[in-house]
Amino acid sequence: MESETRKQHHFNAKRTLFVLIGAMQLAGCTNAGNAVEFCLDGEFDLGARYQGMHPAPGERYPTRFCYVTDDTSGRIQFSGSGQSNPDMQGEFVVSYFVPDTVRIVNREAPPDIEFTGKRIIYEALRHRRVDPKLFVAELEAHPEWIVGESDDGWRTVNYPGSPFESRVRVEAGKLSEVRTQADVPLRGRVPVVWRWLWPDTGAPEVRVLIEDDVVFAAQASWRELSAREARDLWRLSDGREAVTLDGDRWPAKIDMQMQTIVDGVYLVTGVRTGFAHMVLETAGGLVVADAPAGWVELQQLPPADLVPGYGISRLSENFVDFLEASFPGTPIRAVAITHAHDDHAGGARAFAAAGADVYAPEHVAAFLSDALNRTTMPEDRLTRQGGKVTITPVHDRLTLDDQNNTIELMVLSHGPHVFAALGVWARDAGVFFQSDLHVPNSDAETPRDDRVATECWFAAWAVAHLTPDTIVINSHSRPQTPVARLARYSDSESCRALAIK
Ligand SMILES: [Zn+2]
The missing domain is CATH 2.50.20 (outer membrane lipoprotein receptor (LolB), chain A)
Structure with missing residues (x-):
């Protein structure tokens, strides 16, 4: 069905191309x-x-x-x-x-x-x-x-x-x-x-x-x-x-690759351009950070999907399929929604359909529960199952037990990016994942200057809550930052200037 529609599009596209150029010239005149x-x-x-x-x-x-x-x-x-x-x-x-x-x-x-x-x-x-x-x-x-x-x-x-x-x-x-x-x-x-x-x-x-x-x-x-x-x-x-x-x-590509951070801790890159997700292996199944969704380009008329055809749930459904192929027979135990921004939370229905528990910061749990279960949702795997998204709210901290890979979900509140966020700390592995709070461009010992407020805020939080040898990773950039380096952010001129204000 999908490919039929696409073929049809191609056919129409060829036929109308010359007509369209004509229209542009006319309008431009x-x-x-x-x-x-x-x-x-x-x-x-x-x-x-x-x-x-x-x-x-x-x-x-x-x-x-x-x-x-x-x-x-x-x-x-x-x-x-x-x-x-x-x-x-x-x-x-x-x-x-x-x-x-x-x-x-x-x-x-x-x-x-x-x-x-x-x-x-x-x-x-x-x-x-x-x-x-x-x-x-x-x-x-x-x-x-x-x-x-x-x-x-x-x-x-x-x-x-x-x-x-x-x-x-x-x-x-x-x-x-x-x-x-x-x-x-x-x-x-x-x-x-x-x-x-x-x-x-x-x-x-x-x-x-x-x-x-x-x-x-x-x-x-x-x-x-x-x-x-x-x-x-x-x-x-x-x-x-x-x-x-x-x-x-252009404008976005799906090209999923799995990278091993340390034993049992992976990063799946290319879920779409600029989106990567931590995946943790536990005895009870996989724990995934964030449920991605596409983006509607509102500066276009009619508005368009960033990843055409992937609408609301399909990007995450695609991600779920990749995980099933990469870890055959391993269930998805949980997905942790780092924050309620639509691009990080919008795909949660796909994970609910795969049987995962859905965790989110307490502050946005009711909102997400309403939003993800709206009757306006177009058909996806969850509607076909007649299922529903149940959000488990995280208040402060919540531990997902495992013999070898203990995971702690931690709430970060009152930040400059979003009011409430969730970090995923693989404690035994020494890796901490977050989204949009620390997105370094490099291994520099000072924060990037276009989002100093958030970077300095997160650095202070990390130093107070994580061990110095913990490695911090994120969804949009590849540098891995030890907390010890974040401690040096706080000494940087830009963070100190913010602290004085
Ligand atoms: Zn965000």
Whole structure:
């Protein structure tokens, strides 16, 4: 069934490719030969996105999305700046060269990175149509995408490359609303709405809603780039040749590998790009840290899955299958959810379906129990079993006994990344796993400077709670840090400066 759908997609993709390029050229013609920058300036609600300190709406951070479209080519440059986490300010710039090249633009730290040989035309279009003017122009150019029309002015549109239909309303030539759906971890298959307001005076405004929560509210603006700006935009950073990678690694790739840390302690890397998980062997079965889920790209319209087709539970189901193949006959005893961020907790249904106990910090246990058992969850292994996720809350500390591999789950509270987190300490093995609290770039004796608050906070906690020879590992980077090195973080200038504040 899955592969049939995929084949169908490939077929449609080939057929529509040339039509699409035509549409881009048509829409681009309104720019009179220049590049136009369309920006949305507003606030993003990380709490509503389940990436905040608490998994509840009301945690808003300034966010800017900009889309530069070119005159007659289909290329587009997207730049996003804001907070991806409460403690992570960032900016990223990506250029799409239709039909098959994506460039991560590293102006501050060249060279750029290019992924080649991946068809990215739909992804380019999903960025492009965030601009409501281009949206309307594209729709006019593609009546064949419109599959229905109601008396009250709503059109049903099948955008190629998107799994869900969109309902679209254009009033007096202006886009007023787009209603579509997305599979959002910890929410389920839920409505996503882009609602446009066009006040008589001033710039148009947009509200992006997931269910009833406004996750992004912003004001729009357009600016024509100077000829020089337009030219520079597409140049390689610092004139240096880009590092090229295979297109199948964009935007994320699953490539699971098992690495042995010490006897009975493993790290499975490549669950998806940038995601690794500790796996511990005990007599009672495997203990796994974190239940990963994909990510919905809300800066695209319709929103898209980071790992297409892997929605909410499949990434972790895939991980479970890998564990079953790697440890034949060994049950999965438990999964420890390090924190309630959707990318670390959203796959817990797959582990419940595999018979694992699910542990989480007490503070978020009720939330996770509700979220993971919502009736909106699309069909997965757990629904097919008629099962349910039961969360075992961890208050302070909880020991999972084993003769050779005692495991302690430890709650870390009041941190700058998230209010409550869980660390997994393989005591006998001397390895401690955590997510997003200590993510070193290197073996340096000072914290990385873009997330000093969290790194210093964690270093102090580790020194107070773990033995000096314990090795700390994490889900997003490969350096292994002995606690003795974290002790030296506390002496660093950046941690000392924080302590004085
Ligand atoms: Zn996180």
